[in-house]
Amino acid sequence: MTSSVAVIGAGLMGNGIAQLMAAHGMNVMLYEPFDDARHAAKDKILSMCSAIGDPDECVDRITFSGDLEASVGSVDFVIEAAPEKIELKQELFASLADITPSSTLLGTNSSVIPISRIAKELDDADAARVVGVHFWNPPYLVPLVEVIQGERTSLETVESAMRLLRMAGKDPVHIKKDTVVGNRLQHALWREAVALVASGAIDAEGVDTVIKKSFGLRLPVLAPLENADLVGIELTQDVHRVVFPELCNDLEPNPILQQMLDSGRTGMNSGQGFHHWTPETAAAKRELLTRHLLKVTGRT
Numbered sequence: 607m608t609s610s611v612a613v614i615g616a617g618l619m620g621n622g623i624a625q626l627m628a629a630h631g632m633n634v635m636l637y638e639p640f641d642d643a644r645h646a647a648k649d650k651i652l653s654m655c656s657a658i659g660d661p662d663e664c665v666d667r668i669t670f671s672g673d674l675e676a677s678v679g680s681v682d683f684v685i686e687a688a689p690e691k692i693e694l695k696q697e698l699f700a701s702l703a704d705i706t707p708s709s710t711l712l713g714t715n716s717s718v719i720p721i722s723r724i725a726k727e728l729d730d731a732d733a734a735r736v737v738g739v740h741f742w743n744p745p746y747l748v749p750l751v752e753v754i755q756g757e758r759t760s761l762e763t764v765e766s767a768m769r770l771l772r773m774a775g776k777d778p779v780h781i782k783k784d785t786v787v788g789n790r791l792q793h794a795l796w797r798e799a800v801a802l803v804a805s806g807a808i809d810a811e812g813v814d815t816v817i818k819k820s821f822g823l824r825l826p827v828l829a830p831l832e833n834a835d836l837v838g839i840e841l842t843q844d845v846h847r848v849v850f851p852e853l854c855n856d857l858e859p860n861p862i863l864q865q866m867l868d869s870g871r872t873g874m875n876s877g878q879g880f881h882h883w884t885p886e887t888a889a890a891k892r893e894l895l896t897r898h899l900l901k902v903t904g905r906t
């Protein structure tokens with residue numbers, strides 16, 4: 607049974623995944639090549655513990671390391687959470703394949719890069735142990751993890767990943783083709799939301815209000831395909847006939863995103879994105895999100 611993991615990259619997701627695994631009794635090696643990020647990781651993980659009411663002691667099960675080989679040499683499962691850059695991940699997985707025993711499973715938390723591309727240069731035996739384990743932020747609160755089977759990932763690797771994630775209290779889903787599901791669904795909605803604002807039909811506040819005050823309220827108990835069954839497939843087909851020609855099908859990001867970047871409207875970090883933010887309203891939104899997730903996951 608898997609009980610030791612290495613997490614690669616002590617950033618937002620890596621710290622959160624390390625916290626989750628340690629809080630579920632696993633020994634964690636947390637590898638981070640940059641001193642500043644590595645030295646900051648422990649305090650960040652402690653503040654995660656305090657935000658969600660986990661005991662601080664779980665951090666004692668985490669070893670912080672700047673040595674890749676020592677971090678991954680004797681663990682059952684590696685979870686990579688390094689930056690979303692394809693060449694970086696390909697190089698990292700080539701190293702991991704070389705320096706880990708052939709029984710070690712190699713997971714990637716990549717958001718959108720296909721698993722088969724990350725494992726492209728590996729031989730079949732090594733590619734068979736590479737699997738997508740796509741956590742959502744924050745990983746210690748969002749239950750779902752997408753377990754993505756690459757073209758050469760073995761079923762045994764998928765099953766081991768699902769077992770490990772269940773041990774960590776997660777709800778894994780097996781994606782049988784090399785694609786992401788949650789981000790495709792989410793960004794189909796974002797593309798439409800941005801296009802509606804860009805068209806002048808409605809402002810950002812209006813779009814977000816429409817979502818939050820209508821189907822967003824129903825989603826936790828009535829997901830889209832359940833909803834299609836509820837209204838009936840015939841109505842669903844009739845609506846699609848009329849609405850689909852209206853929908854945005856751009857293959858590139860909407861130009862207003864570049865215009866916003868060019869004018870410094872980069873989002874919460876600059877105080878202005880689609881909405882206006884002060885440090886206080888941004889902090890309040892983050893706090894509200896944590897409290898909401900604690901509530902809907904039954905932790906408070």
Ligand SMILES: NC(=O)c1ccc[n+]([C@@H]2O[C@H](COP(=O)([O-])OP(=O)(O)OC[C@H]3O[C@@H](n4cnc5c(N)ncnc54)[C@H](O)[C@@H]3O)[C@@H](O)[C@H]2O)c1
Binds near residue numbers: 637688691717718
């Ligand atoms: N941020 C999210 O909401 C989110 C959600 C799901 C998945 N992801 C994915 O998780 C991965 C990490 O995202 P993040 O938001 O935690 O990024 P991040 O920038 O916060 O963290 C990445 C960490 O990796 C370190 N790093 C840099 N080069 C490295 C290398 N060669 N080897 C190991 N570590 C290295 C960085 O110093 C940093 O600490 C990405 O693939 C991202 O797409 C992110």
